[in-house]
Amino acid sequence: MPGDYQLATLANGGKTLFSASYGEKMHPGLGPAAEAELLYVRQLQICERLKNNSGEFVIWDIGLGGAANATAVLRATKEIPGTLRLLSFDNTAEPLAFALKNANALKYLDGYEEQIEKLLRWPCIEFQNGVSSVHWEFYVEDFPAWLSVREQRPKKLEPSPHAIFYDAFSPAKNPAMWTLPVFENLFRALDSARPCALTTYSRSTLLRATLLLAGFFVGAGGATGMKEETTVAANDLGLIAAPLGQRWLERALRSDSAEPLREPVYTRAKLSSATIEKLRQHPQFNSGI
Ligand SMILES: C[S@@+](CC[C@H](N)C(=O)[O-])C[C@H]1O[C@@H](n2cnc3c(N)ncnc32)[C@H](O)[C@@H]1O
Numbered sequence: 001m002p003g004d005y006q007l008a009t010l011a012n013g014g015k016t017l018f019s020a021s022y023g024e025k026m027h028p029g030l031g032p033a034a035e036a037e038l039l040y041v042r043q044l045q046i047c048e049r050l051k052n053n054s055g056e057f058v059i060w061d062i063g064l065g066g067a068a069n070a071t072a073v074l075r076a077t078k079e080i081p082g083t084l085r086l087l088s089f090d091n092t093a094e095p096l097a098f099a100l101k102n103a104n105a106l107k108y109l110d111g112y113e114e115q116i117e118k119l120l121r122w123p124c125i126e127f128q129n130g131v132s133s134v135h136w137e138f139y140v141e142d143f144p145a146w147l148s149v150r151e152q153r154p155k156k157l158e159p160s161p162h163a164i165f166y167d168a169f170s171p172a173k174n175p176a177m178w179t180l181p182v183f184e185n186l187f188r189a190l191d192s193a194r195p196c197a198l199t200t201y202s203r204s205t206l207l208r209a210t211l212l213l214a215g216f217f218v219g220a221g222g223a224t225g226m227k228e229e230t231t232v233a234a235n236d237l238g239l240i241a242a243p244l245g246q247r248w249l250e251r252a253l254r255s256d257s258a259e260p261l262r263e264p265v266y267t268r269a270k271l272s273s274a275t276i277e278k279l280r281q282h283p284q285f286n287s288g289i
Pocket residue numbers: 025026027036062063064065066067068069070089090091092095141142143144167168169174176177
C-alpha cells in the first residue's frame with residue numbers, strides 16, 4: 001500500500017520503520033541493527049556455521065522488509081571466505097524502497113545502498129562482500145502461496161536453507177504467515193540431509209506448538225530488547241541449545257492460547273485433545289530431554 005511506511009523513533013533514540021496498515025514497528029526492541037545481529041545472526045551461529053560449511057550456505061530471509069536482518073548477516077560474514085546465498089521474501093518491495101530512501105536516518109544500510117538499489121531493480125544480484133561471494137535473490141511473493149506452489153513442483157529450483165530468519169508481523173496482525181499449513185510446508189521444504197535452524201522473535205505457546213506439530217524440534221532462544229525469550233526451531237536437535245522439555249508441555253496444557261491456527265484468522269484457544277496427543281508423541285518429548 002503506497003505511503004504505508006513511516007519512520008519511528010525508538011526509546012533508545014534509534015530509528016526504525018513503522019507500518020500504518022499493520023500498526024507495528026520493525027525491530028521495536030533494540031532497534032534494527034542490534035536486534036538483527038543478536039536475534040537472527042548470532043542466535044543461529046551463522047558465522048560459525050558458515051566457516052565450517054563447504055559449498056554455498058543458504059539463508060531464507062522471510063519478511064525482507066527494510067533489510068535489517070539481511071544487511072546484518074552481510075556485515076557479519078564479510079571476513080568469512082565462502083559463498084552466501086540469500087533468498088529474501090516479501091510480498092511488497094515498499095519497505096525496502098522506503099528504507100533505502102531513508103538510509104541516512106536509519107543508518108543500518110550503510111555500505112549496502114548500491115546493492116539494495118540493484119535488488120529493487122533486478123530479482124537476483126551477485127557481488128563480492130569483503131572475501132565472501134554473495135548471491136542475493138528477492139522474491140516479491142506472498143510467501144505462503146509461493147511455498148505451496150514450490151511444494152507441488154517435482155523439481156525444486158531454489159535450494160533448501162541452512163538457516164531461516166522468520167520475521168513476519170505478529171500473528172494477531174498477520175495470521176496468514178503463522179498458520180500450521182505454512183510451517184508444515186516450510187518443514188517439508190527442508191532437506192533432511194542439511195541441518196537447518198530457524199529463529200523468530202516470538203516465544204508464544206501458539207507458535208511453539210505450531211512448529212512442533214509441523215515437525216521441527218523447538219527450543220527457547222535468548223532475550224532481545226523487550227522480549228525475555230525468543231524461539232529457535234530446527235530439523236536437527238543438535239542445533240538447539242535449550243530444547244523445550246516436559247515443563248513447557250505442562251504449561252502449554254494450561255495455556256489459553258496454544259492451539260495452532262489452521263486458517264489465516266487469529267484465534268486464541270486451548271490445545272485440542274488431538275493436538276495434545278500429537279505433542280506428547282513428538283520425538284522431542286520422548287528422548288529423555
Ligand atoms: C517485521 S517486518 C520484517 C522486517 C525485516 N526482516 C527487516 O529486517 O527489516 C515483516 C515483513 O513481512 C512482510 N510480509 C507480510 N505479509 C507477507 C506475506 N504474505 N508474504 C511475504 N512477506 C510478507 C511485510 O511486508 C514486512 O516487510
